Amino acid sequence: MNEVKRCTLCGGEADAAGMNGEVPLAKCRACGFAYAAVPDSEIAATNRCGEETTDRYRRLQSGFDLAWFDWLVGRFPGTNVLDIGCGNGLLLRRYQRAGWNVAGVDPAPWAQSDDYRVFTDMDQAPLDFYDVVMCTSVLEHVPNPAKMLRQALAVARPGGVVYMSVPNFDSWVARCRAERMRPQSAPYHCNFFTARDLRHLCKQAGARSYRVRSYGVPLAWDFWRKHRMKATAAAAAAPKTEQNASCPTWKHRLVVKAYYWAAPWRGDKLELRVKK
Numbered sequence: 001m002n003e004v005k006r007c008t009l010c011g012g013e014a015d016a017a018g019m020n021g022e023v024p025l026a027k028c029r030a031c032g033f034a035y036a037a038v039p040d041s042e043i044a045a046t047n048r049c050g051e052e053t054t055d056r057y058r059r060l061q062s063g064f065d066l067a068w069f070d071w072l073v074g075r076f077p078g079t080n081v082l083d084i085g086c087g088n089g090l091l092l093r094r095y096q097r098a099g100w101n102v103a104g105v106d107p108a109p110w111a112q113s114d115d116y117r118v119f120t121d122m123d124q125a126p127l128d129f130y131d132v133v134m135c136t137s138v139l140e141h142v143p144n145p146a147k148m149l150r151q152a153l154a155v156a157r158p159g160g161v162v163y164m165s166v167p168n169f170d171s172w173v174a175r176c177r178a179e180r181m182r183p184q185s186a187p188y189h190c191n192f193f194t195a196r197d198l199r200h201l202c203k204q205a206g207a208r209s210y211r212v213r214s215y216g217v218p219l220a221w222d223f224w225r226k227h228r229m230k231a232t233a234a235a236a237a238a239p240k241t242e243q244n245a246s247c248p249t250w251k252h253r254l255v256v257k258a259y260y261w262a263a264p265w266r267g268d269k270l271e272l273r274v275k276k
């Protein structure tokens with residue numbers, strides 16, 4: 001029998017944990033982390049985005065991402081930001097508009113830009129330099145997440161912030177339908193983090209000061225409320241149309257609010273904030 005791939009978080013021995021579609025899963029005996037038990041080369045090949053285009057990437061991004069990025073830009077103080085996995089630069093352009101010096105890391109040829117520097121590898125970024133290092137929706141795609149966090153911490157200046165976000169595999173949705181949360185045909189997402197795993201990751205990377213929390217519907221609620229306030233003002237000024245009628249009703253708001261208050265650790269995503 002073949003040996004199961006060792007834990008991508010702590011390097012410990014793991015047991016096979018069944019199949020998710022065509023992707024074999026593993027669970028670490030030491031730390032309990034769940035991940036796709038496939039070779040690193042297969043993960044790299046699946047996630048290679050060199051052949052894809054900025055248009056395809058843009059189609060994957062929702063209105064929620066745009067609002068969320070706008071909110072992220074104002075969250076941490078500083079003037080220099082590095083975005084790991086910057087893609088088409090959606091987040092970096094927002095930072096640029098707010099007056100920051102920006103740079104990105106992305107191996108995809110289409111991520112290169114004339115508007116800012118894009119490193120193709122983490123090794124090219126200056127050490128101990130950035131006030132803020134962003135890394136959103138990246139950690140679930142890489143074969144070695146602990147190495148990525150260590151690299152992110154290395155390029156942050158002392159006192160700077162590393163901010164990462166990943167899907168939450170302890171969310172209500174994941175608890176009800178874990179198989180739907182994981183890719184069925186290829187290891188596109190290969191690491192299935194819970195809040196406990198992110199805290200463990202920080203210890204692995206030697207981080208001293210960090211905070212993990214879940215979001216998703218809670219944050220969506222904030223944006224929804226703001227949108228609703230704008231929509232209400234517009235509706236008061238304009239004659240009643242079908243579009244105005246599609247504003248969330250008090251029933252919708254009640255359901256979202258109940259989800260928010262009842263599930264502080266069950267949001268769709270997890271965010272990790274590490275202070276260097």
Ligand SMILES: [Zn+2]
Pocket residue numbers: 007008009010011012028029030031032033
């Ligand atoms: Zn482990």
